[in-house]
Amino acid sequence: MSRGRLDLSRSISEIIPLEDVAKGIEKLANHEGDPIRILVKP
Numbered sequence: 001m002s003r004g005r006l007d008l009s010r011s012i013s014e015i016i017p018l019e020d021v022a023k024g025i026e027k028l029a030n031h032e033g034d035p036i037r038i039l040v041k042p
Helices: 018-030
Strands: 014-017 038-041
Touching: 014 018, 018 038
Parallel strands: 014 038
Antiparallel strands: none
């Protein structure tokens, strides 16, 4: 990935702030918006 050979950007559904982690977990558990991967930004 660091060499640019692997692009994971299409597998990231959303980037959320740290304070919204609980909401992100709910989205994954309830399959809201068909999530693949939610990243947490500190």
